[in-house]
Amino acid sequence: MRSKLVMLLGLIGGPLLLRNLYVILFQLPDEMEQGPVYRIFYYHLPAFLTAAACYLSAMICSILYLKSKDAKYDAIALACTETGLAFAAVNLVTGMFWGRISWGIWWAWDPRLTWALICWLVYFGYLMLRKAIDDPTERAKNASALSIFAFVSVAITWKAIEWWRTQHPGPVLSIRTGEQRMDPFMEQMIYMNTVALSLLAAIFILVRLRQEETQREIDALRRYAHAL
């Protein structure tokens, strides 16, 4: 059933991603001030939104795990966190390329960039912590606690572009600012790409979840084999 779901998501998401790429490259006009380089933004912001959604799901699953002690929530949290890390990496790197072209530097210790990096490091620490604990219950419990702490840093990153007005551009989406700061066609493209990347993220999460279940099956079988 799950593999059918993955295929269905792939059938919708794949063409959507390709269609979006075509529109981004060929149909959308150049931006007034930045020229063609702004097109990176169509991946930069959606990647962050997808990563934040993944981290939020991971936090919710962590809370559910701590309440119910059901291991499947822990597996979902892990899958969401890993996928979130991949998309957050896309966000950071596309931002670096944009910064290189627009400001001439690869990195700036601007609050938003710093927070995005901190976010990435904290969730990477989550994966490191999981690798370091052998006992599955202990691992799930400690990782869930860390996931809840880590989400606070995500929340601050999201808010950071409102609280600090510095080098990084301010918020532009109309749903956030309440006014139309961006061309509606461009803004719609952002949402379309967010949907496409989220579908891709869902595929990654489902695949990773299946791999985690296989890993648990392997662990159980290994214990059984040693017991025989």
Place this chain on the structure above:
Amino acid sequence: MTILRHASAIAIKDLRSEFRTKEALNGALSFSIVILLMIAFAFDTGAELVSDYGGGILWLAFTFASALIVNRSFARELPNDCIDVLVSSPASGAALFLGKSIASFLLLVVIESICLPVFGVFFNVTWWRNPSQLALVVLLGSWAMACMGTVFSALTINLRLREVMLPMLMYPMLIPAVLSAMTLTNYLMQPGPLPPDYAQWMRMLVGFDIIFTTLALALVETILVR
């Protein structure tokens, strides 16, 4: 309140055991002074440099010292299964966390009060321009390190590579607090009036302390119970 009574009992126990051997205290103090020494050699410590980076150098040394102190915090309870005894005692997880944080906090403050004059001598800095404000910043920053450190010490208590994992997990989460403390300390060591964004940084430091202390009190019970 029983929580405060339990917390103070645990804090006194930790401090008494620490002052008996002074292992972590001596180790952390020597390490932070060595760090200050190394930084003094690494950079040309002219006056311009220190007025821009003095706060950063100082808090770098404090952060490394804090890793050593908080690592001992729960590691001290590993021999003879003392941690199991503590967790199964009537003291709640919150009291245990509070007691250990307070003990780590006080040890950190001791180390920092020795490091400050040393820093002043090595780098020729007048750090006593604004003593009350500086004391506030040092106390708030140290509480942030003690609080987060105790949580991560509890998380990493059973890990093989505890000494490596603890700083690796703790430092990224501490960045907002340490960054605020560094900036505020920098402002306090410079002559003249305090810049307008002083209040904003102070708010960030206080906010960090409140948010993470609350989260820690809520979650530490879950982390410790096995």
Place this chain on the structure above:
Amino acid sequence: MFYGLTVAWALLAIYAVFLGLRDKDLKKQLETLKRMVEEKK
């Protein structure tokens, strides 16, 4: 600009490849263990 877009796609492709490799590795481990359990029985 093209480098930026390429990098975005490349990172996601690398992650997909990484998932695929791990999948293969897990399947191999599972097969080995199943065989081991059958032999022991």
